[in-house]
Amino acid sequence: MSFKKITESDSKYRHLEKMSVEEILVNINNEDQSVALAVQKVIPQLEKLVQKIVEQLKLGGRLFYIGAGTSGRLGILDASECPPTFGVSSDLVNGIIAGGDHAIRYAVENAEDDTTQAWKDLLTFEINDKDVVVGIAASGTTPYVIGGLKDCQAHQIKTACITCNEGSPMSKVSDFPIEVIVGPEFVTGSSRMKAGTAQKLILNMISTSTMIQLGRVKDNKMVDMQLSNEKLKQRGAKLIMETLNVNLDKAKELLEKHGSVRKAIANETYQ
Known part of the structure; x- marks a missing residue:
């Protein structure tokens, strides 16, 4: 060719x-x-x-x-x-x-x-x-x-x-x-x-x-995203709120406690 x-x-x-x-x-x-x-x-x-x-x-x-x-x-x-x-x-x-x-x-x-x-x-x-x-x-x-x-x-x-x-x-x-x-x-x-x-x-x-x-997405969510600024922390809290059916304050608390969206969802789901 x-x-x-x-x-x-x-x-x-x-x-x-x-x-x-x-x-x-x-x-x-x-x-x-x-x-x-x-x-x-x-x-x-x-x-x-x-x-x-x-x-x-x-x-x-x-x-x-x-x-x-x-x-x-x-x-x-x-x-x-x-x-x-x-x-x-x-x-x-x-x-x-x-x-x-x-x-x-x-x-x-x-x-x-x-x-x-x-x-x-x-x-x-x-x-x-x-x-x-x-x-x-x-x-x-x-x-x-x-x-x-x-x-x-x-x-x-x-x-x-x-x-x-x-x-x-x-x-x-x-x-x-x-x-x-x-x-x-x-x-x-x-x-x-x-x-x-x-x-x-x-x-x-x-x-x-x-x-x-490679498993870096759960459902359609970026559960492993880095929480490097306020916008991403808000997004992470919203993902937790929607997944676990909790209010925003609770979601922020869980995010702070676990340090990542994935860990927050996994740990709280199986408690």
Whole structure:
């Protein structure tokens, strides 16, 4: 199969500068509506990946996201939300970006072109064959990510990728390639738009379904969330109130006593 960068194809829209604000917004929204349908098509591939991630994490493994630019930032965002949302250790899901932490806020020249740096970055985490590494790159051609996945495969570490081009070089070094084809961007080549949205949706699906499978959700509630601010404490108390059928003051008392929503519900249910 010949490789074509659909993400770089010309926009279906011309003369954007002549559009009214309303026209720009409506057209962007029209394009965005196609993204969820594109993601829907890759659910069978996502299912296999999540099953493997859950299997590896149960063996003591970890999940890593590696990427550059927007893709790297999206991986870091998803990883950073797992501890507060699901109460897991901060080293269970990890996001790594080409160029290091400085690149989260600023562009780092040529960082994505280094084919050896991703493996060096992973080695700082003592990467091993229990772990799973997911490469994220809309184009599927980012050297940093391809090099990292290739090195992982050479060390028997399971790999996956999230790309928006079919048959990309990145897919060839992925055990679980996720190719979500969203088509040309509204602004030609601006893959932070539909491609970025698709990547964010898929990352949400991967981490959330994994955490549910690992038992970090009870019914539909975040019973293991970290109570790190007043808003989350209020949310936790409300969960206890609804689950145990007690008033808010009692729920707050139980939360203070047990220190977590899960412990409060479990201990009070079986007393």
